[in-house]
Amino acid sequence: MSTAAIETLLLEQSVVAQAEAVRGGTVKARDLAEGYLDRVGRFDKTLGSFLLVDGAGARAAADKVDAAIAAGQPGGPLAGVPLGIKDIFVTKGVETTAGSRVLKGFIPPYESTVTARLAAAGAVSLGKLNMDEFAMGSSNENSAFGPVRNPWDTTRVPGGSSGGSAAAVAGGLCAASLGTDTGGSIRQPAAFCGITGLKPTYGRVSRYGVIAFASSLDHPGPFGRSAEDVAALMEVMAGGDPMDATSISAPVGRYQAACKAGLAGLRVGMPSEYFAAGMDPAVEAAVRAGIEQLAALGAQVVPVTLPHTPYAVPTYYLVCTAEASSNLARYDGVKYGHRTETAASLEELYARTRDEGFGPEPKRRIVLGNYVLRSGYYDAYYGKAQRVRRLIANDFAKAFTECDVLATPTTPMTAFKLGEKTEDPLQMYLADIYTVAPALAGVPAMALPCGFAAGLPIGMQLIGPPLGEETLFRVAGAYQRATDWHTRRPSL
Amino acid sequence: MSRIDPKEVRQIAVLARLGLSEAEVTKLTHELDGILGYIAAVQGVNTTGVEPLTHAVGFACPLRPDEVQPSFDNDDALANAPRRHERFFEVPRIVPVSGSSDGGGS
Amino acid sequence: MSVTLLEKYEPVIGLEVHVQLATLTKIFSGSSASFGLAPNAATDPVVLGLPGSLPVLNKAAVQMAVRLGLAVGSHIRPVCRFSRKHYFYPDLPKGYQISQFDEPLCEGGAVRFRFNGADHSVPLTRIHMEEDAGKNIHAEGGVSYVDYNRAGVPLCEVVSEPALRSADEAAEYLRALRTLIRYLGISDGNMEEGSMRCDANVSLRLRGATKLGTRAELKNINSFKNVKEAIEHEIRRQAGILDRGEAVVQETRLWDAVRGRSQSMRSKEEAHDYRYFPEPDLPPLQVDEAWRQAALAGLPELPEQRFVRYTTVLGLSAQDAGVLVNEREISDYFDAVVGKSPAEGVGKKAANWVVNEVLARVEDPRALGQDVPVPPDALAELVDLIEKGTLSGKLAKDVFGRMWTEKRRASDIVAKESVAQVSDEGVIEAACKQVIEANPKEAERYRAGDKKLVGFFVGQIMKLTEGKANPKAVNQILAKLLS
Ligand SMILES: [Mg+2]
Numbered sequence A: 001m002s003t004a005a006i007e008t009l010l011l012e013q014s015v016v017a018q019a020e021a022v023r024g025g026t027v028k029a030r031d032l033a034e035g036y037l038d039r040v041g042r043f044d045k046t047l048g049s050f051l052l053v054d055g056a057g058a059r060a061a062a063d064k065v066d067a068a069i070a071a072g073q074p075g076g077p078l079a080g081v082p083l084g085i086k087d088i089f090v091t092k093g094v095e096t097t098a099g100s101r102v103l104k105g106f107i108p109p110y111e112s113t114v115t116a117r118l119a120a121a122g123a124v125s126l127g128k129l130n131m132d133e134f135a136m137g138s139s140n141e142n143s144a145f146g147p148v149r150n151p152w153d154t155t156r157v158p159g160g161s162s163g164g165s166a167a168a169v170a171g172g173l174c175a176a177s178l179g180t181d182t183g184g185s186i187r188q189p190a191a192f193c194g195i196t197g198l199k200p201t202y203g204r205v206s207r208y209g210v211i212a213f214a215s216s217l218d219h220p221g222p223f224g225r226s227a228e229d230v231a232a233l234m235e236v237m238a239g240g241d242p243m244d245a246t247s248i249s250a251p252v253g254r255y256q257a258a259c260k261a262g263l264a265g266l267r268v269g270m271p272s273e274y275f276a277a278g279m280d281p282a283v284e285a286a287v288r289a290g291i292e293q294l295a296a297l298g299a300q301v302v303p304v305t306l307p308h309t310p311y312a313v314p315t316y317y318l319v320c321t322a323e324a325s326s327n328l329a330r331y332d333g334v335k336y337g338h339r340t341e342t343a344a345s346l347e348e349l350y351a352r353t354r355d356e357g358f359g360p361e362p363k364r365r366i367v368l369g370n371y372v373l374r375s376g377y378y379d380a381y382y383g384k385a386q387r388v389r390r391l392i393a394n395d396f397a398k399a400f401t402e403c404d405v406l407a408t409p410t411t412p413m414t415a416f417k418l419g420e421k422t423e424d425p426l427q428m429y430l431a432d433i434y435t436v437a438p439a440l441a442g443v444p445a446m447a448l449p450c451g452f453a454a455g456l457p458i459g460m461q462l463i464g465p466p467l468g469e470e471t472l473f474r475v476a477g478a479y480q481r482a483t484d485w486h487t488r489r490p491s492l
Numbered sequence B: 001m002s003r004i005d006p007k008e009v010r011q012i013a014v015l016a017r018l019g020l021s022e023a024e025v026t027k028l029t030h031e032l033d034g035i036l037g038y039i040a041a042v043q044g045v046n047t048t049g050v051e052p053l054t055h056a057v058g059f060a061c062p063l064r065p066d067e068v069q070p071s072f073d074n075d076d077a078l079a080n081a082p083r084r085h086e087r088f089f090e091v092p093r094i095v096p097v098s099g100s101s102d103g104g105g106s
Numbered sequence C: 001m002s003v004t005l006l007e008k009y010e011p012v013i014g015l016e017v018h019v020q021l022a023t024l025t026k027i028f029s030g031s032s033a034s035f036g037l038a039p040n041a042a043t044d045p046v047v048l049g050l051p052g053s054l055p056v057l058n059k060a061a062v063q064m065a066v067r068l069g070l071a072v073g074s075h076i077r078p079v080c081r082f083s084r085k086h087y088f089y090p091d092l093p094k095g096y097q098i099s100q101f102d103e104p105l106c107e108g109g110a111v112r113f114r115f116n117g118a119d120h121s122v123p124l125t126r127i128h129m130e131e132d133a134g135k136n137i138h139a140e141g142g143v144s145y146v147d148y149n150r151a152g153v154p155l156c157e158v159v160s161e162p163a164l165r166s167a168d169e170a171a172e173y174l175r176a177l178r179t180l181i182r183y184l185g186i187s188d189g190n191m192e193e194g195s196m197r198c199d200a201n202v203s204l205r206l207r208g209a210t211k212l213g214t215r216a217e218l219k220n221i222n223s224f225k226n227v228k229e230a231i232e233h234e235i236r237r238q239a240g241i242l243d244r245g246e247a248v249v250q251e252t253r254l255w256d257a258v259r260g261r262s263q264s265m266r267s268k269e270e271a272h273d274y275r276y277f278p279e280p281d282l283p284p285l286q287v288d289e290a291w292r293q294a295a296l297a298g299l300p301e302l303p304e305q306r307f308v309r310y311t312t313v314l315g316l317s318a319q320d321a322g323v324l325v326n327e328r329e330i331s332d333y334f335d336a337v338v339g340k341s342p343a344e345g346v347g348k349k350a351a352n353w354v355v356n357e358v359l360a361r362v363e364d365p366r367a368l369g370q371d372v373p374v375p376p377d378a379l380a381e382l383v384d385l386i387e388k389g390t391l392s393g394k395l396a397k398d399v400f401g402r403m404w405t406e407k408r409r410a411s412d413i414v415a416k417e418s419v420a421q422v423s424d425e426g427v428i429e430a431a432c433k434q435v436i437e438a439n440p441k442e443a444e445r446y447r448a449g450d451k452k453l454v455g456f457f458v459g460q461i462m463k464l465t466e467g468k469a470n471p472k473a474v475n476q477i478l479a480k481l482l483s
C-alpha cells in the first residue's frame, strides 16, 4: 500500500476497516502503527496529547499481529488497530502517572482488564495519553505534565479530564482511544474536539486497573471518530470481570449491528431542564437541529422532565470529592511513586510527599472530601448527597418510562480558551452541568458531534437507560449516516 | 458568614497528611468557602424516606472462590518502592500512634 | 491494689478481639494468606494497594464469619456493608482499611462458658469482617521496615459489650472465644503468633453507679497472661488516678509486657477521625436464608453443648467435662473412645483415662487430632479389657504406658506377654494358700483380729502372681481362707 493510501486509511477509514485491511493482508499492522507514530512525531509537540509515546512497544505489538496473520491465524477483531490509552489505565511495564507528579516513574507490575482485552483483540497501544491530574478537571489544564491543546484551535482547551484522548483522535494521532468519565470526562472532551465518546453504563466496562478518582462514578469508555468505531471498541472492552466486583456480567450487546439498525419508532425525550438559560445560543441551536434530524429519521420527540437536575453538580462534587480524598490516601511515598527527599519523621514523609506530589486540584478535592466525611458532617454532606443521588437516578428511571433515549446538549458552550477558567474552580465545575447527572445515575451516555460554532465543534448528548448502549448506538449510527459532522477534521 | 476558616483547613490538612503552605491555606479557604456555599444547595432537598444510592449497580456483592492465585515475586512487589531495604519497604522510624493497628489490629 | 479501692470501684471491661480467619487466600484477593513466606512475597496489586486495584470478596471468609456469628447466636444481617476506615500508617497500604461500620455482618449474640463453677454468658455487641494490616518492623538507624504479607488476611473483629467485671473474667472469656473458634475450625486462635489479638477497653466507676467512667483502650495484648496482667494493671492505674481525685484521660495505651506497664499513645486529636463511608468497590453483601440455614446445619456440636452432654448423659464431673471440652481435639478423641452410646459408667472411666493418662503425655492437646501413639479405638479396647476383668486397673496402667511408648494394642500386649489378670479361683486359691503357709505368724495375728494385715497378704500374693491376680478375687478368697 502506498504512503498516501495508508494516510487515507489512517484518517478516513473506520477501526473495523483498518482491522479488515490488516487481517486481509492489504496493509501491515506495522505500517498503521508507523503511520500514526509519524503523525504523533509531527503534530504532538503542538497538541501535547501524549504523555508517553511507546514506539518500541507499539512496533513489537504490531509485528506480533503481522506475524500471527502471516502464520495463518485469523487475527482479532481489532487486529493492528493503533490506539491511544489514557494514562489512567495501568499498563504492565509502561509508566503510568494519571497525570500526576505523585506517580511519576511508576511502572505498573500488572495490566488493566480493558487494555488486556484490547491487546488480546489485536489492538496496538501507541502510548499513554495526557489527562487532568487523577481525572480531576474539565480542561486538561490540571495535568502535572502540561496542557493539551484543542486540534480545532490550539489556543483552546480540548476539554477534560480525558483531553489527550479526545485531542489525539481528533488530530488523527491514533485510530481510537480510551478514556474515563466520572462526571463528563469522556463526553465533554469528545464534544469539544468533535468526536464520538461513550460513557457506558456503570459496571459495563471493568474498572480493574483503572486508577481510581471517584470509585462509584468512574466509567472507563472509548473515543472514536464515529459511533461505529466506538461500538467496535466497546464490543471488546465491555463485559463482566471477576476482578471488579461492580462489573456487570450480562451479555455484551451487539453495538456495531445496532449502529446499522435505524431509529424508527424510538421515542427521544427532551428534558426541559437541559434547555434552560445559560447555554450558548449557537450550541442550543445546533442541538435542537440535531434533534430535529432525529425526528426526520423517524424518531418521536417527546418532552420529559428531570426535576432534580439543578442538584446534580453539587451532589456530584460532594460524592466525588469524598471518594477522591479516600482514593488518594494511598499516595504516601512508601510503596510507589513520589517520595520527598528528606523526611526526619513519618509525619514529615506523608505531609511533604503529598504536598509535593499533588497539584492544586487534587489538593482542593482532598480537603473538601475530608471536610464532608468528617464525623458530624457526614449526614449533612456525603450522606445527603447519596440520597439526592437516588432522586436523580429516579428522575431518569421515570423519564425512561416515557421515552427510550434522551437527547441533550453535552456542554453549555464550545471549547474555551486555555487559562480562561483556571482561576475559578466553581466556573470550571459548571462546565459539567449536563454530564454529571447521567454519571451519578450510572446510565449510559454518549457525546457525538452535531454542528459547529465559529469553527468549534458542538456535541449532542444521548442518554439511555441502564444497559441501553444498543439504543444509543442505534440513534448515533442513524444520525451519523444522515449527517457528516463526525467526518470533519481539523487542519493541523 | 464564612463556612470554613483557615484553622479548619489546617486541621483537615493534618487529617489528610497534606503539608500546605500558609498561602495555600488562605487560597483554599477562600475557594472552599465558595464551593461549600454552592454545594449547600443539596441540603434544601427533601430526602425523607429516600435510601442513599451508594452503588449504581443493583446486584449483591459477588464472591470469589478461596483459590490461591500467583503472588508477586519479590522484585515486582518492591520494584516501585522509593526506598527499600532488602525485601522490605523502608520508612522513617515509626513511633506507634493511636488509631493505628500496630500490635493490636484495628 | 488495696482492698478498699477494689471495694470502692467497679471495673467495666469490654474486649475487641481480632481473629484471623484460616482461609487460603486474602479477604479481597488471591495471594496466599499463609505465614512464613519471605517478606512481601505474598502480595499482589490488591494487597499492596496499587493504583487501579480492586477488592473482590473471598467467599470462604464470609462463610467462616457466618459460622462464628451463628455459633454465638448473633443476628446475621441479610444485607451488610463494607466501609472504608481511614488513617495513615505504613502498614496500611491504601490509607484506609476495608472494614464494616454501621451495618456489620453479625449483631448481638453471646459467648457462653463456665466461670467460677457456674454457667456464664458475655454478651456481644457485634462481629464484623475486615482486612488485616501489614507488619511494621522497627529497625536500627532511625528507620522501620514494612512487610505487607499480612495485609489483607481476613479478620473477624469480635466486640463484646462492656460486660466484663474483672481481669480473670476477661481472660476466661477470651479462652472460651478461642475454644469456640477452634471448634469452628475458622482460626487457630494463637495469640502469641497474632492470629488472635485483643484490645481491652477499661473504665472504673463507683460501685453502685450506673454511668460508665472514662475509658482507656489497651492495645498490644498478645497472650492470655498479658490480658490478665494488663487489665489488672490498668484497673490499679485508674483506681489510683480516681482516688487522687484526678480524671482518667480517654486515650489509647500500649501494653508493654516486658516492663509490665502501659504507655500512652498520645497523638494529635484531629488525626483521629476515621471518616467512614460505604466501600464503593463492593456492593452490599447478602447472606440469604438458605445460606444461613445451610451454615447452621453445618455447625459442629459446640463446647458448651458438649459440656452439657458430658455432665448429664455421661455423668462426668464438671471438672472432667471442662477439661475435655477445652479443646475440640480432646473432646473429639474422648467421643471416639466412648462411642455413640457407651455402657453405664464407661464414660467416666474413659474420661479418667483421657484426663489423667492421655493428656499427661501430650504437650499440645491439639495433637490428639493427628497421629497419637494410642488412638481412640486402642484406648477403647483397653477400657473394654478392664471392664471384662482381663486387666486390673494397675495392670492396665502399665499396659497403657507400653501402648504409648511401643505403639502397640492392649490385646497384642496381653496375648503375647501373658500380662492378663488372673481370675481363675483355683490358681488364686493356690497362691493364697502358699502365702498363708509361708507366713504362719501373720496368719495367726490376722485371725486374732489384726485385720490390717490383709494388705500384707494381698501384697505377697500379687508379688507371687506378678501382679496379675484379680484383686477382688484375692480379697474374697483370702477372707475365706483366713476365717
Ligand atoms: Mg476496633
Ligand SMILES: [Zn+2]
Residues within 6 Å of the ligand: B105, B106, C018, C130, C157
Ligand atoms: Zn478491627
